[in-house]
Amino acid sequence: MDDERLVKAMGDLDEEGVIACVKGMLSAGVEPLRIVELCREGFEIVGRRYETREYFLSGLIISDDIFSNVLDMLDRSGCFRPSDEGRMGKVVLGAPLGDVHDIGKAIVAQLLRFSGFEVIDLGVNVRPAGFLEAVMESGAAVVGISTLITVAYESLRETVLDFEREGLRGNVKIMLGGGAVSQRVCDYAGADAWSRDAGDAVKFAKMFTEKE
Numbered sequence: 001m002d003d004e005r006l007v008k009a010m011g012d013l014d015e016e017g018v019i020a021c022v023k024g025m026l027s028a029g030v031e032p033l034r035i036v037e038l039c040r041e042g043f044e045i046v047g048r049r050y051e052t053r054e055y056f057l058s059g060l061i062i063s064d065d066i067f068s069n070v071l072d073m074l075d076r077s078g079c080f081r082p083s084d085e086g087r088m089g090k091v092v093l094g095a096p097l098g099d100v101h102d103i104g105k106a107i108v109a110q111l112l113r114f115s116g117f118e119v120i121d122l123g124v125n126v127r128p129a130g131f132l133e134a135v136m137e138s139g140a141a142v143v144g145i146s147t148l149i150t151v152a153y154e155s156l157r158e159t160v161l162d163f164e165r166e167g168l169r170g171n172v173k174i175m176l177g178g179g180a181v182s183q184r185v186c187d188y189a190g191a192d193a194w195s196r197d198a199g200d201a202v203k204f205a206k207m208f209t210e211k212e
């Protein structure tokens with residue numbers, strides 16, 4: 001019941017409703033990742049309403065504002081506090097050239113840090129060579145790219161090709177995530193894994209950095 005209310009409030013851009021639901025859920029001990037997932041479902045409603053022109057760009061911006069408040073609440077509850085950051089290795093993270101969406105990426109970064117990874121967050125609109133340079137500087141073995149917009153597919157492919165051209169593809173695992181990725185996109189880009197679940201970023205990073 002609360003689940004549906006949260007999804008609906010997010011879809012309706014009802015900030016007070018969202019905050020009230022999240023407060024209630026946190027005090028009832030609901031898993032923070034469950035709250036994030038329900039908000040993500042609400043974002044999908046916002047996206048659909050934007051496509052059908054019920055909402056405009058301002059609707060997308062408001063949904064971002066509302067979710068920032070949710071993230072602040074989750075942060076204050078202490079659930080995303082990093083534990084022994086860096087112990088598990090380094091992950092370079094970013095959104096590709098042409099893409100400025102960073103909400104999902106921020107969640108992935110928090111979860112990776114929480115799980116002991118050092119995250120080198122390059123931000124959004126990262127040109128292909130930016131990922132390569134960050135890996136060369138940091139020695140990270142994992143790259144995560146968060147993609148919400150289809151125009152960025154070409155830049156995903158270019159990013160993977162840059163690692164190949166530099167002879168570094170064998171040393172680095174590349175994972176994709178975000179609403180615009182799929183198995184086809186992963187195959188096209190030549191990446192190693194993909195998911196639309198932030199928890200899988202941690203699962204993949206652990207798998208990729210496991211010592212034989």
Ligand code: B12
Nearest residue numbers: 047099100101102103104144146149150177178179196198
């Ligand atoms: C909020 C929003 C915005 C905000 C973003 C604010 C911000 N700081 O990010 C603003 C207003 C800036 C915006 C701008 C635009 N947007 Co917009 N936006 C959205 C919206 C409503 C929500 C996105 C979101 O944050 N979702 C919630 C997060 C939590 O979900 P997520 O990113 O998928 O992340 C989850 C998983 O995928 C996973 N994950 C994420 N990253 C990674 C990485 C790895 C490695 C792994 C394993 C997992 C993983 O973990 C997360 C938690 O589970 C979507 C609709 C939708 N359905 O997504 C449209 C949407 C993405 N936007 C869209 C569009 C068209 C635009 C604009 C072009 C609009 C315009 N006319 O200017 C611009 C694009 C600018 C650009 N060049 O990038 C389209 C894209 C369509 C397409 N096919 O390409 C969408 C799909 C809306 C729609 N249905 O039309 N947008």
